[in-house]
Amino acid sequence: MSASSSAVPPWAGPRRPSPPRRPGAYTGQPPPKLPMRALKGVALAICCLLVVGPFLAVVATSLADAEQVNAAGGLVLWPDNPNLNAYRAILAGGIVTRSIVVSVCITLVGTALSLTFTALLAYSLSRPGSFLSKPMLLTVLFTLLFSPGIIPSYLMVKQLGLLDSYWALILPTMISGFNVIVMRAFFMELPQELIDSARIDGAGELATFVRIVLPLSKAVLAVVGLFYAVGYWNAFFNALLYLNDNAKWPLQLVLRSYVVNSSSLTPEQLDVSSLPPQQSLQMAILVLSLVPIALIYPFIQRHFTKGVLIGAVKG
Amino acid sequence: MQVADQRTTTPAPNDTHPPARPARRPWVARLKRDRWLLLFGLPGLLVILTFHYIPLLGNVIAFKDYQPYLGIQESPWNGLANFAVIFNGDPAFLNALGNTLIITALQVVFVFPLPICLALVLNSLLSDRLKRLVQSILYLPHFMSWVIVVAIFQQMLGNAGLISNWLLRNGHDAVHIIGNSDVFKELITAQVIWKDCGWGTILFLAALSHIDIQLYEASGVDGASRWRQLWHVTLPGIRPVIILLLILRLGDILTVGFEQIVLQQQAVGTQVSEVLDTYVYNNGILAGNWGASAAVGLVKGLIGVALVLGANKLAHIFGEKGIYQK
Numbered sequence A: 001m002s003a004s005s006s007a008v009p010p011w012a013g014p015r016r017p018s019p020p021r022r023p024g025a026y027t028g029q030p031p032p033k034l035p036m037r038a039l040k041g042v043a044l045a046i047c048c049l050l051v052v053g054p055f056l057a058v059v060a061t062s063l064a065d066a067e068q069v070n071a072a073g074g075l076v077l078w079p080d081n082p083n084l085n086a087y088r089a090i091l092a093g094g095i096v097t098r099s100i101v102v103s104v105c106i107t108l109v110g111t112a113l114s115l116t117f118t119a120l121l122a123y124s125l126s127r128p129g130s131f132l133s134k135p136m137l138l139t140v141l142f143t144l145l146f147s148p149g150i151i152p153s154y155l156m157v158k159q160l161g162l163l164d165s166y167w168a169l170i171l172p173t174m175i176s177g178f179n180v181i182v183m184r185a186f187f188m189e190l191p192q193e194l195i196d197s198a199r200i201d202g203a204g205e206l207a208t209f210v211r212i213v214l215p216l217s218k219a220v221l222a223v224v225g226l227f228y229a230v231g232y233w234n235a236f237f238n239a240l241l242y243l244n245d246n247a248k249w250p251l252q253l254v255l256r257s258y259v260v261n262s263s264s265l266t267p268e269q270l271d272v273s274s275l276p277p278q279q280s281l282q283m284a285i286l287v288l289s290l291v292p293i294a295l296i297y298p299f300i301q302r303h304f305t306k307g308v309l310i311g312a313v314k315g
Numbered sequence B: 001m002q003v004a005d006q007r008t009t010t011p012a013p014n015d016t017h018p019p020a021r022p023a024r025r026p027w028v029a030r031l032k033r034d035r036w037l038l039l040f041g042l043p044g045l046l047v048i049l050t051f052h053y054i055p056l057l058g059n060v061i062a063f064k065d066y067q068p069y070l071g072i073q074e075s076p077w078n079g080l081a082n083f084a085v086i087f088n089g090d091p092a093f094l095n096a097l098g099n100t101l102i103i104t105a106l107q108v109v110f111v112f113p114l115p116i117c118l119a120l121v122l123n124s125l126l127s128d129r130l131k132r133l134v135q136s137i138l139y140l141p142h143f144m145s146w147v148i149v150v151a152i153f154q155q156m157l158g159n160a161g162l163i164s165n166w167l168l169r170n171g172h173d174a175v176h177i178i179g180n181s182d183v184f185k186e187l188i189t190a191q192v193i194w195k196d197c198g199w200g201t202i203l204f205l206a207a208l209s210h211i212d213i214q215l216y217e218a219s220g221v222d223g224a225s226r227w228r229q230l231w232h233v234t235l236p237g238i239r240p241v242i243i244l245l246l247i248l249r250l251g252d253i254l255t256v257g258f259e260q261i262v263l264q265q266q267a268v269g270t271q272v273s274e275v276l277d278t279y280v281y282n283n284g285i286l287a288g289n290w291g292a293s294a295a296v297g298l299v300k301g302l303i304g305v306a307l308v309l310g311a312n313k314l315a316h317i318f319g320e321k322g323i324y325q326k
Helices: A034-063 A066-072 A085-090 A095-126 A133-145 A150-159 A167-173 A177-189 A192-200 A205-216 A218-234 A237-242 A251-260 A278-314 B027-033 B035-063 B081-087 B091-111 B113-123 B128-143 B146-157 B162-169 B181-209 B213-221 B226-251 B258-268 B276-286 B290-317
Strands: none
Touching: A034 A085, A034 A278, A034 B113, A034 B128, A034 B146, A034 B181, A066 A278, A085 A278, A095 A133, A095 A167, A095 A177, A095 A205, A095 A218, A095 A251, A095 A278, A095 B035, A133 A177, A133 B035, A150 A167, A150 A237, A150 B035, A150 B276, A150 B290, A167 A218, A167 A237, A167 B035, A177 A218, A177 B035, A192 A205, A205 A218, A205 B035, A218 A278, A237 A251, A237 B258, A251 A278, A251 B146, A278 B128, A278 B146, B027 B035, B035 B081, B035 B290, B081 B091, B081 B290, B091 B113, B091 B181, B091 B276, B113 B128, B113 B181, B113 B226, B128 B181, B146 B162, B146 B181, B146 B258, B181 B226, B181 B258, B213 B226, B226 B290, B258 B276, B276 B290
16 A cells, blocks of 8 residues: 555645544434435445346356257346356367457556556656656646547558557557556655655665655556556457457457357357357357456455546646 | 755745745756656657657648558648538538537436436445445446447347347337437447446545535534535535536547447448547548548547637636646
């Protein structure tokens, strides 16, 4: 956790005299009446069900056996004989497996590059009074106000010779101005004395950054890393625009073809002899595309509010 | 090794008679002092320049008769001819513009206020644990790609989807929602709500948690009911955030979910689903009308910037902070 999580950060406005709210805490308001509370409970339960329900149906269908899927004519709500046939078929080494490997590699390489260069840029913008930091900051801020447009971006990528290259999925979205601002704000909250004392002890800029600043910034690194990773994992537009060769497709394009557009997967494409029902296959691809996010999400979720707020208020 | 430099020896801030600022060092010295910091920022800055600033120059093709085999520089100038689609009101362009404006209007009316209502409900929950659980669940769809969201909607609402199947089995007619061009705009509005309504509460919840409890106590002493407090304390407390987000939304008035619409365009046809971004994509990159599409993209971008700046000015006039200070 960050060093500053206990104090009220500057973006939260002036310090209030009132104590922080605790679980079930006093809010200064009379408690709501029972019918109102019941109404709210029901409304929120429905909202949560609308979000969770579809996911459960998708997972259930991916696990169901062929007879049940055919009998249901589509989605299954509860698999009677859960099995992993659909996953086995998909992961046997055909087109879907390849696209998953592509997506995982793009996400890992992209996130590592993005995080490294975003942190470096944000740090260099966070030191007060350093040479050229103001014009550099403005350069970053302006990117939040406008985007160059689809066609000029496409021509740029084309001119760099990146069409049909995996780098086209990484480089154009490698640095997000929003994330730079979030990180810069976090670095500026760190006590400057720490950096100064490291300097007095003889540490150079790089040592200060790696040994003092980064260890204190795990929270913001986690949040920004998640934002980048989700961006790369979900990248659909860039792939659609820049990759014509469907042997190079990442998972999102495979999802579009075989789930959204319902093209049928053939045994040859999947490198297997016989196939479970298409519906199960589709839902299994869908589930696999959700797994990485579902795995990371719980660990980083508690840092969201802070990361988003800094960006919104300071940007 | 470096020694402590000028930055670290500034006078104490509450000194009543601060000494005159030391003369600025010459820029060569500052460049030398900060060479490492500059080097740190360089790669990131280069990426931004390459993919955000240089493409801006690429907008010149809006004024050229762009030929892919000639390249940007060699293609002949053709003045404002590309802008004819806009000024002469090309039907396809007008259709895209109309759809964009209708979808934006739907989003401002239905998508914008919902997170505020949801945040108010969440904020009024007495149990913090329940609140956090609901938040965790409702944030989740924000992290799904549009491909996943569209796929899930198809599975639920499509002709062979869960709801249709259930209705058929119980002797009703199947619902016809996915691929029905009459309800396409409502459908994509619902998708946006499903995906981002929970996530949209984050800023409002933070603003709500910073409203002074003493305001509630004082109004309670004056006899205000919970509804009165909502109206006179809570809503004014989050007004700056609401206005901030409205301004930002205004800047995106001509931008409505490109990925979301491209994914579903085949099913309903361009008549109801073409928006400006998909028009630029279909007409430019797929059909090869580079110049005209770039012109539409350029005008769209300029209108967006103008709207943000204008709205911000308006916010200043009404005494709000807006997105940046003057």
